[in-house]
Amino acid sequence: MNVWVFDWVYLCLCLIIYETVGVPYRPSLRFPRQINAPNPELFQGRIIIGSTAFTEPISNSKCAQEVASSDTQFPGSMYRNCTMAPKTTPPAPGMPYFITHNVQVLIRVNEGGHAHFKCRVSDLGDNHVIWYKTNKGRRSLISVGQEIMDQSRQYIKDGDFVNSTFDLRLPNVQRSDEDIYTCTIQSHPPTELNFTLLVSYQASVRRVLPDDEPNWSAAEPNRVYFNETSNATLTCLVDGSPSPIVTWWKKDRPTRPSRAQHLIIAVSDNITLVNISREQSGQYVCDAENGVSGRDPPDSRVIDVVVQYAPEVRTLSPDIRVGEGKYLLLQCNVNAVPKARFYWMKDNRNLTLTSQSSDNRLVIISLDPRRDYGNYTCVAYNRLGSSNTTIQVSGRPLAPQVTSSLYGTRRHIYTLRWTPGANLQEALQDTIEIEAYDIYYRKTWIEDVEGKSRVRFYPEQPLADTIYPRPDAWSAQQTFVLRDLSDDSTYEGQICPRNMYGTGDCADFQFKTRLEDIVTTIPPEARQTIPDADKSGLWTAKADQWRSRANVMAPSFVLALSASFVSLRLCYH
Secondary structure, three states: HHHHHHHHHHHHHHHHHHHHHHHOOOOOOOOOOOOOOOOOHHHHOOOEEOOEEEEEOOOHHHHHHHHHHOOOOOOOHHHHOOOOOOOOOOOOOOOOEOOOOOOOEEEEOOOOOOOOEEEOOEEEOOEEEEEEEEOOOEEEEEEEOOOOOOOOOOEEEEOOOOOOEEEEEOOOHHHOOOOEEEEEOOOOOEEEEEEEEEEEEEEEEEEOOOOOOOOOOOOOOOEEEEEOOOOOOEEEEEEEEOOOEEEEEOOOOOOOOOOOOOOOEEOOEEEEOOOOOOHHEEEEEEEEOOOOOOOOEEEEEEEEEEEEEEEEEEEOOOOEEEEOOOOEEEEEEEEEEOEEEEEEEEOEEEEOOOOOOOEEEEEEEOOOOOOEEEEEEEEEEEEEEEEEEEEEEEEEOOOOOEOOOOOOOOOOEEEEEEEOOOOOHHHHHOOOOOOEEEEEEEEEEEEOOOOOEEEEEEEEEEEEEEEOHHHHOOOOOOOEEOOOOOOOOOEEEEEEEOOOEOOOOOEEEEOOOOOOOOOOOOOOHHOOOOHHHHHHHHHHHHHHHHHHHHHHHHHHHHHHHHHHHHHHHHHOO
């Protein structure tokens, strides 16, 4: 009996290797010659599988010798068929024995099918044939001769019980029928022939792990949660015979026309997503297949993987400039799983939201500069952490937009043009009054000093001018003429607006003067086509230009007049 048990263990190992490799397999029955064994005699009569030596049954040794002496191209199949054949010893004269020709002792039947155990006996004489079923080492009697003893299951006796055929048939095979069935001749000593019944049934997915807290809850049985940057392991528990092949894939589209359109992750019972990220959230599917017909498509289970992370807060307008009496909306956007909660602060003090406000939106109906200017902080939090962003609300002017060309038309004069800065929010346009513009500029060039280039400025401290826009034109395009410039030179500068709330953002500008003046004249025919209305507008523009020049020339004229007066007094005395 022990020899038979070991035969089946060895047979299973050979079958596993044969099915895995998928090519004819010749078992290594002796220690390989190419391996330098310290004492090869120790491995005589053993089978080497990997690095483990097993005792070799005599029957398998004979099969190996048959394979070695043959010229077959499929030694693995020949060896397997040999080891699976029933083994009998030559009977003593007058003793019954089994006829094992064309008898399969390893029988696989699909669930619901029909199993047929063939038991053929020669020289039975006065002896009886008995069928047993062995389950977990315990034998139960099925039949004696023609009489069925086990009434708990339907058995059919088939054959010529007088002569040699004592077959047993088992209809509607179930998984519980998977056992060892033994045909025994009640001789002295008894002679036995064992059959192993394997029941094939369709693969099915029982459940997916984890299925316990904190990753899972009974309220959402098909969803699991993992924290970002953790290692997420999913295990697909399946059932089926033969053992199913499990395939994991991720749903990347809302429909599934074919599995080829989805990302196959692994062919394994479990997968591990190392350092999982939020981009790996989604629906994962495990399929179970074992080749047993009757299920198309294969049984599967969809699990929704949710990656949790702390809030990430941002705002599109971190710096808002708005005037008195205006409507103001402060808003922050957040990404967070699970969903974030919010609260607002102003100058590090908690705010109570009005009915017009919500979690991530703060509304100011009519802005009061003394009360509402300041730094507003939006704070978002969940159980994984918190984040915040700050929005500054003030009345300081925005940076103006320079509209003049890079290249001037004169050698010593450049006309600088700009418009006031604009808010990102359309509702806040034209709301920041400007009292004055400070203009700074200086000449710049690149010189070569000992083979190295460096930028030089003149003067080191930029020249400064201030322009005060008319109260009725603070939001219109502004113009200022820079004079006494060097010809064919490059200048850089800044325009900085200011009002009662402080100096606003400055705008950088750059320009180049000409080597020669470019004089443009209006042809007579073009001059005649100017309507009267446009002429008045032209004269208004000219008046503004002369007023700008007067603002620049007035201080110089006063200084010159004072110097002349002092000279006259010195001469008089």
